[in-house]
Amino acid sequence: MKVVIPGGTGQVGTILDRALTAAGHDVVLLTRSPKGDRQVHWDGSAPGDWVKEIDGSDVVINLAGRSVSCRYTAKNLEAMMRSRVDSALVVGGAIAAAARPPKVWLQMSTATIYAHRFDAANDEDSGLIGGDEPGVPAYWAYSVKIARNWEAAQEQATTPGTRKVALRSAMVMSPDRGGVFDVLSRLARLGLGGPVAGGRQYVSWIHDRDFVNAIQFLIERDDLAGPVNVAAPGPLPHRDFMRALRSAARMPVGLPATKWMAELGAFAIRSDTELLLKSRRVVPARLTDAGFTFDHPRWQGAADDLASRQRSTHPR
Numbered sequence: 001m002k003v004v005i006p007g008g009t010g011q012v013g014t015i016l017d018r019a020l021t022a023a024g025h026d027v028v029l030l031t032r033s034p035k036g037d038r039q040v041h042w043d044g045s046a047p048g049d050w051v052k053e054i055d056g057s058d059v060v061i062n063l064a065g066r067s068v069s070c071r072y073t074a075k076n077l078e079a080m081m082r083s084r085v086d087s088a089l090v091v092g093g094a095i096a097a098a099a100r101p102p103k104v105w106l107q108m109s110t111a112t113i114y115a116h117r118f119d120a121a122n123d124e125d126s127g128l129i130g131g132d133e134p135g136v137p138a139y140w141a142y143s144v145k146i147a148r149n150w151e152a153a154q155e156q157a158t159t160p161g162t163r164k165v166a167l168r169s170a171m172v173m174s175p176d177r178g179g180v181f182d183v184l185s186r187l188a189r190l191g192l193g194g195p196v197a198g199g200r201q202y203v204s205w206i207h208d209r210d211f212v213n214a215i216q217f218l219i220e221r222d223d224l225a226g227p228v229n230v231a232a233p234g235p236l237p238h239r240d241f242m243r244a245l246r247s248a249a250r251m252p253v254g255l256p257a258t259k260w261m262a263e264l265g266a267f268a269i270r271s272d273t274e275l276l277l278k279s280r281r282v283v284p285a286r287l288t289d290a291g292f293t294f295d296h297p298r299w300q301g302a303a304d305d306l307a308s309r310q311r312s313t314h315p316r
């Protein structure tokens with residue numbers, strides 16, 4: 001198959017490119033800074049020569065979006081919104097105009113679309129969409145608005161020949177340098193892998209190999225369209241998540257951090273505490289109902305596997 005991945009140069013794109021290329025597919029990445037012959041220039045907001053890559057392709061997986069690991073200033077939030085909505089609109093336009101449209105368009109969305117909650121897990125049918133939870137910072141609603149507008153841009157595209165799936169993905173955990181798992185396990189090894197703000201908040205996650213398998217499953221399964229939660233079936237409270245991570249990183253202790261310490265730390269690394277403090281409790285009902293099985297449904301097993309791959313690929 002020819003698979004076109006707009007925004008495919010980042011963490012998730014690298015995982016997919018590696019796996020789909022190894023499986024024998026022809027993968028083309030759309031990027032603002034192309035390097036090499038499998039990368040094609042686009043600007044993420046207007047049609048250009050790149051639309052020829054979409055015409056005649058089999059699958060489009062749009063991952064483009066300004067990184068969310070930043071301070072949530074008004075300027076950054078606007079860039080997070082525009083880069084996601086504009087890229088989804090322009091990809092939809094290219095598919096709509098194609099003489100030979102792809103059979104499926106997988107559009108990245110996020111598990112962050114669901115409400116901050118502890119009482120029950122969010123699946124696609126009964127889950128609560130966030131935005132008006134009491135007692136959380138008002139700006140958290142903006143992340144939900146980004147996700148809703150991102151999905152709406154795909155929903156509104158008129159692409160009758162192309163199945164559309166919105167990937168409500170949790171954090172994708174891989175041993176790659178600079179990825180979320182790498183950063184968290186480095187903190188754990190420094191003794192800083194304790195719970196933050198009490199650690200009651202749920203963490204949703206997915207192992208990289210399950211992520212790739214889920215994408216391949218969604219490409220193949222013609223009967224699945226619309227929003228799909230791409231998350232392991234075992235989300236868990238942050239304190240248990242960190243305990244398993246410490247055990248995988250072979251570091252028995254982890255300093256707990258209060259909310260204000262997290263604020264300070266996030267400020268220091270130019271990130272935002274919403275990523276740590278929001279309770280993301282998401283389960284993959286549509287995938288499991290459709291018969292998808294996870295190799296790593298539980299976090300301890302997944303973390304042990306990731307840590308052991310990390311040690312073998314870049315030993316310290």
Ligand SMILES: NC(=O)c1ccc[n+]([C@@H]2O[C@H](COP(=O)([O-])OP(=O)(O)OC[C@H]3O[C@@H](n4cnc5c(N)ncnc54)[C@H](OP(=O)(O)O)[C@@H]3O)[C@@H](O)[C@H]2O)c1
Binds near residue numbers: 008
């Ligand atoms: N990583 C996760 O665990 C996770 C979980 C859920 C959802 N997501 C979402 O999935 C997508 C991919 O995640 P990722 O971790 O791979 O992100 P990433 O490493 O930040 O990569 C995103 C890519 O988007 C492109 N991009 C950035 N700003 C852009 C802009 N203004 N216009 C057009 N393209 C732009 C960049 O490509 P170029 O610089 O090459 O153009 C970049 O490589 C993101 O939208 C993210 O929010 C990620």
